[in-house]
Amino acid sequence: MTINKTFKLAAILLSLSTGLGAQTLSQAKEWFEKGEFEKAKPVFERLVRQSPSNASYNFWYGACCYETNEMKKGLPYLEKSVARKVINAFLYVSKAYYDLYRFDDAIENLEQHIYWLDKKRRDTSEAEALMAKYRKGERMLKSTSVITVIDSFTIDKKKFLDAYKLGSQAGIINLIKNNITPNDSIDIIDTQDTEFINEMGDKKLFSQSVDNGYSKLYASVRLINNWSNPQKLKGINDSDSNLKFPYLNSDGTTLYFSSNEEESVGKYDIFITRSDSDENLYFKPDNIGFPFNSQYNDYMYAIDDYNNLGWFASDRFQPKDTVCVYVFVPNESGETYNFETEDPNTIISLAKLDNIALTQRNKDEVIKGKQRLAKIIYSTSKETVKNKDFTFIIDDNKTYHSLKDFSSVEAKELFQKFDRKKQDLTSLEKELEILREKYINSNQSAKNTMIPGMIDKEKRVEELRKEIETLSIKVRNTELRNNK
Secondary structure (H helix, E strand, C coil), rough: HHHHHHHHHHHHHHHHHHHHHHHHHHHHHHHHHHHHHHHHHHHHHHHHCCCCCCCHHHHEEEEEEECCCCCCHHHHHHHHHCCCHHHHHHHHHHHHHCCCCCHHHHHHHHHHHHHHHHHHCCCCHHHHHHHHHHHHHHHHCCCCCCCCCEEEEEEHHHHHHHHCCHHHHCCCCEEEEEECEEEEEEEHHHHHEEEECCCCCCCEEEEECCCCCEEEEEEEEEEECCCCCEEECCCCCCCCCCEEEEECCCCCCEEEEECCCCCCCCCCCCEEEEEEEECCCCCCCCEECCCCCCCCCCEEEEEECCEEEEEEEECCCCCCCEEEEEEECCCCCCCCCCCCCCCCCHHHHHHHHCCCCCCCCCCCHHHHHHHHHHHHHHHHHHHHHHCCCCCCEECCEEECCHHHCCHHHHHHHHHHHHHHHHHHHHHHHHHHHHHHHHHHCHHHHHHHHHHHHHHHHHHHHHHHHHHHHHHHHHHHHHHHHHHH
């Protein structure tokens, strides 16, 4: 009797666990279809441990890993499901190989994916578009540009221009506000527009959002007291994509910008074009290739011809909301690495820029490049100090150098009053110093005459110092209150 009850209980538990497993699998598949990969991943991980040879479990878990930024962890599971001819596994394996710059392997697996789609009479248009991107990556890898990266700076995306130390001859780049607010689905880059003003200060290029939501490139020229109405650049603004981060080379003809158009191998890629002055338009842009571009966001390419240094920003290999700014010696000859003689893994590393030391083959060039960079940074810091109107500490995190820094009108007016009193104090202290010097060299009769005036001025100096101290506190408190 007891044995029968035990068997019945075991059967019930087995039935419940099987039902629960099926229910969990069903829920995980539903999450997967909805793109909720973080939720589905632990379920598929458990299932693939229970059934390591199950091709579907391997695919689902590997795909979830890929979609949650654990591509290398998921790749072995995807490869196992490819061996069992899971159609979508070919797609995910191709994406993983593309991310690893293994373009030949990516193309081979995507071809298999397209073959099976076609055999089952499914739509292949998206896969064909992906194939065009893979083949572009393959071509670009074979023509990776030779550059010497001399330094790199990791910085907050919102402040990435702080890492650019261009010489004055290279023009000025400024961030300008747009109306887009970043969120989980909108990158900080999409909220940033920039303007470039040439060395002469008579031409400005900038990006600006238009009615359809895309950012396009515009130009203005300096009039007597202001800028002309913006004119959209002709020849390059027609695609359904964003064009941002313009930089006009010192030749006045070569334009660099970034775009997420279909010719990009990643998200934002850097492009180059040149103007046709006779037709007042720009030629079709070209992707400048590896190592400047990647599967991530690459942008704000700038060349300082005078100092023979270049700059560009990329969020490859970076945490969210962080960007790396690379400083390099430009390759004026257009030389590329020899794809036939270089080690394939070295070529991939040079294209990815995952080890900038590999680019530093000419040590003399590195040393001289770093010297030029240090000279620019030093001269820029001297110029910054020279251009400060004043130095006024608000708190531990804020120091103001211009009236423009104040966000509170009241605080600004109080500071102006504070500044006038400081000037009055300086003048009064000079008068008192002269009077004291005169007092020392005078006879007793003259000294007796000067004493009341000296006492009065000393009294006023003390009063002014107290007033200045009180005003300085009031300025800080008013500004900080306004910033809360």
